[in-house]
Amino acid sequence: MALKGDPRAIRLCMERLYPARRDGYVQISLPGTQTLADVSASSAKVLHGVSRGQITPMEGETISGILEDRRRLIETVELATRIEKLEQSDAGKDQQGGEQ
Numbered sequence: 601m602a603l604k605g606d607p608r609a610i611r612l613c614m615e616r617l618y619p620a621r622r623d624g625y626v627q628i629s630l631p632g633t634q635t636l637a638d639v640s641a642s643s644a645k646v647l648h649g650v651s652r653g654q655i656t657p658m659e660g661e662t663i664s665g666i667l668e669d670r671r672r673l674i675e676t677v678e679l680a681t682r683i684e685k686l687e688q689s690d691a692g693k694d695q696q697g698g699e700q
Contacts, residue, residue: 626659636678639671 601609628649630642643664650660
């Protein structure tokens with residue numbers, strides 16, 4: 601029927617092929633997320649947005665999950681950097697004084 605031009609059949613087919621989005625876009629201005637302090641500030645802003653009704657609790661939870669992923673990534677990079685520095689420092693000590 602859709603191939604014959606029936607508008608209802610076409611709409612039904614299109615709804616199956618391209619379902620409507622269940623979630624919309626959220627517009628909330630957040631600070632950068634380059635440091636853990638930035639992520640903390642962003643998280644506080646999300647909480648503030650939820651408490652003021654600017655975004656729904658579900659939207660806040662989604663954004664908070666993204667921020668949590670970002671926090672873990674920053675922590676992982678910072679820890680890897682610290683470990684690398686410690687290993688380099690330890691290697692330098694071994695070269696200077698030999699192993700004891």
